[in-house]
Structure formats: C-alpha cells, structure tokens
Amino acid sequence: GIEGTRRLTGVERRPLIGTIIKPSVGFDAAETAALVDQLCRAGIDFIKDDELQSDGPGCPFEDRVKAVMRVVEAHADRSGRKVMFAFNLTGDLDQMRRRHDILLAHGATCLMASLNSVGLGGMLELARFAELPIHAHRNGWGALSRHPALGWSYVAWQTIWRLAGVDHMHVNGLRNKFAETDDSVLASARACLTPLFPDKPCTVMPVFSSGQSAAQVPGTWAGLKSTDLIFAAGGGIMAHPHGPAAGVTALHEAWEATLAGVPLADHARAHPNLALALGAAA
Numbered sequence: 001g002i003e004g005t006r007r008l009t010g011v012e013r014r015p016l017i018g019t020i021i022k023p024s025v026g027f028d029a030a031e032t033a034a035l036v037d038q039l040c041r042a043g044i045d046f047i048k049d050d051e052l053q054s055d056g057p058g059c060p061f062e063d064r065v066k067a068v069m070r071v072v073e074a075h076a077d078r079s080g081r082k083v084m085f086a087f088n089l090t091g092d093l094d095q096m097r098r099r100h101d102i103l104l105a106h107g108a109t110c111l112m113a114s115l116n117s118v119g120l121g122g123m124l125e126l127a128r129f130a131e132l133p134i135h136a137h138r139n140g141w142g143a144l145s146r147h148p149a150l151g152w153s154y155v156a157w158q159t160i161w162r163l164a165g166v167d168h169m170h171v172n173g174l175r176n177k178f179a180e181t182d183d184s185v186l187a188s189a190r191a192c193l194t195p196l197f198p199d200k201p202c203t204v205m206p207v208f209s210s211g212q213s214a215a216q217v218p219g220t221w222a223g224l225k226s227t228d229l230i231f232a233a234g235g236g237i238m239a240h241p242h243g244p245a246a247g248v249t250a251l252h253e254a255w256e257a258t259l260a261g262v263p264l265a266d267h268a269r270a271h272p273n274l275a276l277a278l279g280a281a282a
Contacts, residue, residue, distance in 0.1 A: 062099075123165070192204045250271075
C-alpha cells in the first residue's frame with residue numbers, strides 16, 4: 001500500500017514522480033536500461049513498463065529485468081535511494097509465478113499486472129504469492145465504462161481489486177487523452193484514498209497518468225489535497241525539449257511550487273526546465 005511504497009522509495013511528504021518507458025515497444029533490454037539510467041540520474045522516483053510491454057521477442061522479460069536492475073542497483077549504491085521499477089509480468093499463473101521469482105532474484109521492488117487481462121481469480125492468486133507491491137494497471141477500463149448503459153462505476157470497481165490485494169491503481173489524469181472528465185478522475189482517486197474499514201485502512205496509491213505534464217500539477221493538488229499519489233508522465237517527461245532528465249526536473253519543480261502555493265508561471269521565471277515544459281504543454 002501507500003506506506004510500503006513510501007518506505008521502499010524513501011519518498012515522504014510529496015507525490016512520487018514517475019514515468020512510463022517510451023516508446024512502449026521497440027526498445028531492447030539494453031536500450032531500456034540506458035533510458036532508466038538517465039531517469040535515475042535525474043531523480044525519478046518510479047518507472048513502469050508500458051502495459052504493451054511484457055515478454056516480447058524484442059525485449060524478453062528476464063533480459064529486461066537483469067539489465068534494468070543492474071542500473072537501478074548501481075544508482076542505489078551511489079545515491080542511497082532505490083528507484084522503484086514496476087515490471088509488467090502479466091500472463092497466465094505459471095508465467096506470473098516464474099516472472100515474480102525472477103524479480104525477487106534480481107532485487108526488484110515492484111511488479112505490474114493488467115487487471116482486465118489476469119482477471120479477479122488471477123489477481124487473487126498473484127496477491128497470495130507475491131512478495132512485492134502490486135502496481136495494477138486498468139487498461140481496458142474504457143470498454144467497461146465509456147457507455148453509461150454499462151453501469152460500471154470505478155468507485156465500486158476499485159474496491160474489488162483493493163480487497164484482492166493490489167497496492168497501486170490507475171485513475172487516469174486531469175485533461176487526459178481519453179473520454180473521462182476531471183471530476184470522474186478525482187472521484188476515482190479519492191475512492192482509492194478512502195479507508196474500507198475503520199480498523200484496517202487498506203488504502204491504495206492512486207496513479208495519475210495519461211497525457212500528464214507539469215501543467216496538470218496545480219489542478220491535481222487542488223482536486224485531491226493529498227500527496228499520496230504517483231504522478232506518472234510519459235510524454236510529459238520523455239518529450240521535454242531538453243530531454244527526459246529535464247522533464248523529471250520540471251515535474252519536481254512544478255510540485256515544489258504548487259505545494260508552496262506559488263503559481264507555476266511565477267516559479268518558471270527562474271526555472272527554465274519548468275518554463276520549457278509549460279510551453280510544450282500549452
């Protein structure tokens with residue numbers, strides 16, 4: 001859950017700044033690790049596989065884990081802080097057990113699974129044997145929710161997966177690239193942070209993603225009033241005019257300003273990476 005994620009990453013009193021490996025597929029294990037090295041040096045907190053990347057022939061799961069964790073461990077030895085990488089182990093039960101053991105063997109601190117791919121039975125079983133936090137991706141959610149006649153509510157749906165044992169849940173993001181309103185996204189995030197039982201909080205960390213950038217930071221804080229979240233920007237980091245490292249810096253600057261009550265435009269005057277990020281997002 002939230003406390004375990006904060007303990008493993010060493011991040012307190014602010015959101016975790018995260019990103020998604022882009023391009024989603026196309027990089028081999030060495031190229032993925034090289035990008036992770038850049039991101040670790042820039043001060044990223046959290047990185048995840050794209051949901052399209054699992055165990056493809058161009059980037060086999062075990063090769064990717066070995067290459068990425070060598071970089072993560074080397075950075076941790078230098079800095080004393082271990083970046084959390086959520087490896088997508090989505091598959092059948094035997095595949096997920098084998099991939100989970102590979103993660104343990106190489107010192108990984110997070111796994112990722114696609115909820116609508118593994119199903120409730122698969123997630124229950126995964127949570128029983130998993131020794132790592134479970135980053136739950138909701139890809140496919142649009143098919144369940146976009147038409148009002150379907151009757152699905154994320155507020156109810158997320159409860160099922162929390163009871164199954166997940167630790168992080170995607171909630172989309174403000175001004176996202178999909179067909180969901182900001183009010184709906186914030187209601188989903190608040191639901192993740194609402195305890196299920198008075199004697200057992202069982203809260204999970206909401207993950208804001210989908211077209212996120214420095215520009216959405218003030219609205220995210222205003223709508224949630226909590227720093228218990230992962231703010232994951234793909235293009236918002238990777239497409240920064242000065243490169244991914246500058247994109248990470250810009251997001252840190254955006255959150256620092258927002259939590260201090262400083263308008264982003266004012267803060268950007270003395271912070272060129274933030275200024276460029278805001279310009280690119282305009």
